Amino acid sequence: MKFIHTSDWHLGHILYNLDRNKEHEAFLHQLCELVSKEKPDALLVSGDVFDSAQPTIPAQRLYNRMMVEIARSNPDTTIVVTAGNHDGASRQELFSELWDEAFNVKFIGKIGHNEDGSVDLDKFIVEIPGKGFVIAVPYIYGENYPESTREGFAPIQDFHQRLLDRVAELNVDGLPVVMMDHLAVASCDITGHDSTKVRLVFEDIDVLGSGYDYLALGHIHKPQTLEATAARYCGSPIPVSFDEDYEHSVSVVTIEKHGDAPEIRTEPVANVMPIWNLPKKAGDIEEVKAAIAAVPAGAVGYARVNIKVKDILPMEQKIEIESLMKEHEGLKLCTVNVVHEGSSSPKALKTYTPDELKQHVDPIQIAKDYYEASHDGESLPEELVDILKGIISEVENNQED
Incomplete structure (x- = not known):
């Protein structure tokens, strides 16, 4: 199976009050040309199509026009799009049946259920006949994962492994298996992300299960293949901040059969406004x-x-x-x-895993971490610490009452 992996378009993004529609349009034309040249079996867009859950009208028009152009120019290519944390999943799913029927564009935005209340696993599975399977997992907030069905598995791990097990049942011909996800994997390079403004929640790659041949990741903007794995962030096609001062690209991937290592090639994106x-x-x-x-x-x-x-x-x-x-x-x-001069580099804001948060991480320590990250490494003043302690004590007393 051959596919193109892209993500984090952030259509509608504004940079210092400057509209970037021209850049996004130029990228999408490049993508259309690349798809026509490579003739892939699938085009995978791993989340954050838009920069906002309520995208601007120009951003939506650009998306609709260019997706139609890509689909019409490449009728044999299945397009799979997942929702990221910036996207409005429900809004984008509203016309998913129309997109699928008319243009072979599959959009997966949120968890669905069968009539009996069970999770609709097949909603996330896209079969490319004779070529392979795509498990399209959108961004899912931790508390929204279905309850685990097996002992010792966290909900996120159980959900992913159930999907992979379901594909294993369907994949009688040993075709390649690709899984899409939109999240931050531990040990990834987050260069360019402003850690003083956005708190990333990292997941160990092991919780995403086993049985895929390639993990098509979105969410982190720097292109990278995670060490010793078949997992890759294709990165954002154009930078969304001045800190993303590195080459941006999309990935062209080929997998011969299930169990084979993927062959990955990057195609740089020429930004008309670098x-x-x-x-x-x-x-x-x-x-x-x-x-x-x-x-x-x-x-x-x-x-x-x-x-x-x-x-x-x-x-x-x-x-x-x-x-x-x-x-x-x-x-x-x-x-x-x-x-x-003399100030240290801004301290990166400490991130916490879901398990750490569940273990009641000290709120005062979180406040200290945030203050240091936002004030060039300066410590949270003691008078503010005392005020915070008083507020926490008052809240705890009210809860006991």
Whole structure:
């Protein structure tokens, strides 16, 4: 089976109040051309199609138009789309039957049930006749997983293994098995994700079961194949922040038969509006001026100037930076990122697994972690700790009453 793996389009995303519809349209045209060239058996989109659960009208129009174009240009390609944490699963599932019937586009957004109340496992299983099976798992909040049916298995592990076991029953010809998921796997590289704003919940890869030949992951934006596994994040096709300053791509994957290792090839995405960090790492005003001067004539894209200062950015330096940037008409200056000298790099916000949260992680420690991550490593002031302790004590007393 041959398929193209992509995810995290974030259609409708706004960068510093700038609309990115032009970039997304350019990417989707590239994707359409790639599908027509490669003629895959399937196109897999592993979540976060939109940037919001209530996407803008232009974003929805772009999605509808380009999905129809891809489907009509490649009628032999099955398109499978899952909902991510940014997507409105119910909203997107509303027209799933129409998409399936008219364009062979399968959309899976949430858990469904049979008439007897049992989980509809077959809803998540897409058979590509004579080619393979796709288990399409959307983003599922931890508390929404069905109760475990076997002792010793957490709900997430039980759910995935039941799906894999069901496919094993159907897969009498030993065809390749691909599973889609939208979550953060422990040990993945989260470079580019702002850990001070988003708390990622990591899952051990073992809880996703065994029996798949390739795990088509979404949610993490940096392309990567997880070590010693057949699991891959294809990454976002265009950066959603200045911290995602690395090559973006989609993945072309081939699996000969069930049990074989996948052959993975990356296809870079040419971004019509690339991001520019000037300089790459924050420097003094002279380094900033040198970085701006080194920008090629005619360059286009979004720019972030990274400058290091002792206290505050002098107004004359800000004016000078803005003046220099005006010489590059194709660059849109989004922000001047001020980094204070002597401050440590922002501390990454500690993440907690579901099991850790269930074990009543100390709320004061969580507050300390958050404060340090948001204040360049500074400790939470003791007076705030005392206030927090008082609030916790009052809540606990009210619960006892």
